[in-house]
Amino acid sequence: MLRAIDETITxxxxxxxxxxxxxxxxxxxxxxxDELAKLRHFLPYFDIPFQHASERILKLMGRHYDRAHxxxxxxKIRSTFPDAFIRTAFIIxxxxxxNADFAEVVRFVEDNRFESVGIFQxxxxxxAASSKLPNKVDEDTxxxxxxxxxxxxxRIYAEQYEARKGKKQHGYIMEIRDDSIIxxxxxxxxxxxxxxxxxxxxxxxxxxxxxxxxxxxx
Numbered sequence: 001m002l003r004a005i006d007e008t009i010t011x012x013x014x015x016x017x018x019x020x021x022x023x024x025x026x027x028x029x030x031x032x033x034d035e036l037a038k039l040r041h042f043l044p045y046f047d048i049p050f051q052h053a054s055e056r057i058l059k060l061m062g063r064h065y066d067r068a069h070x071x072x073x074x075x076k077i078r079s080t081f082p083d084a085f086i087r088t089a090f091i092i093x094x095x096x097x098x099n100a101d102f103a104e105v106v107r108f109v110e111d112n113r114f115e116s117v118g119i120f121q122x123x124x125x126x127x128a129a130s131s132k133l134p135n136k137v138d139e140d141t142x143x144x145x146x147x148x149x150x151x152x153x154x155r156i157y158a159e160q161y162e163a164r165k166g167k168k169q170h171g172y173i174m175e176i177r178d179d180s181i182i183x184x185x186x187x188x189x190x191x192x193x194x195x196x197x198x199x200x201x202x203x204x205x206x207x208x209x210x211x212x213x214x215x216x217x218x
Contacts, residue, residue, distance in 0.1 A: 006039040019045035019189065025073060026064040033076045044081035045187055048073075049089040049118075053108035054101035057094055060133065074112055085187040089118035092149070093142025095133035097122075102145045106152060113156050116193045119146055157194070165218045171196065173203075173212050181208065183216060 002020065009016050018041060025048055036042055052058050055066050077084050090105055109117065121142050124131040174195060175182035181203050183196045198216050200208075207214045 002036070002039060002042070006041050009041045017041045017043045017186075019043040019047075021047045021189075023048045025050060025070060028073065030072065030076050033073075033080050037080050043187060044077075044084040045189065046077055046081075046084055046086045047088075047189070048086065050108075051089065051091055052094065052097075052101070053090075053104040054097070057097055057101050060096055060130075061091075061094065062129070083187070085115045085193075086112075087116035087118070087189070087193065088114050089120060090149075091120050091122050092145050093122040093137040093139075095122070095130055095137065096135040097137050102149075106149060109149070109152060109156070113160070115160065116188075117153050119149060119153075121146060161218070167217070169196065169216050169218065171214065171216070173208070173210055173214060176208055176210065183214065186213075 005018060009018075020036075020042075023046055028048075036044075050070060051061055051063060053067065053070075058066065074086070077086065092102065092105070121139075122130075122137065124136075169183075169185060171183040171185040171188070173181055174184050177200075179200050181198045181200060183198050184190060185193075185196055188194065196216075196218060198218065202216055203214060
């Protein structure tokens, strides 16, 4: 299907690219990454909801993959797409999650430095199998863990932003303000990932148009 989309864009001779969401790690293989690399119009944006980093919790969640699979998958993406943007998500406070399990999530985030991370606090759903699991994590503990993970992510994002300064960026103008322009970087997903705020003086007058694709520096 993705190959057909890619070929259609090429045959139509239009300036378009596409990204893929919800690449679940229990159904993806390393060969899928090789196939994506062959597509001319694929944006190297990987939305992979790992859910957790502790193998024990992943098993309780009913996930059919382990850390070896995850680590190999991430290594393959980074080596094949050096500029890849990887977004993931974690559920914090899943029944049975210990401090040691949570610490694995923190280490996993620090080791892999994802470009975007969604953090969700676990809540029982009436029909979900997890609602029947023992050893519930109390709400205060789950919230405390999220508060401890948040500054780790903020530090990583800040370091990534600093690393981008002075380098040419590409993106789409989303908003024009009195003294700045809000730009969605090309790899960032609309209404999901962070946008850049660029000084108005750094964007030529002729390029100041909502939706226009521009080059810019931070």
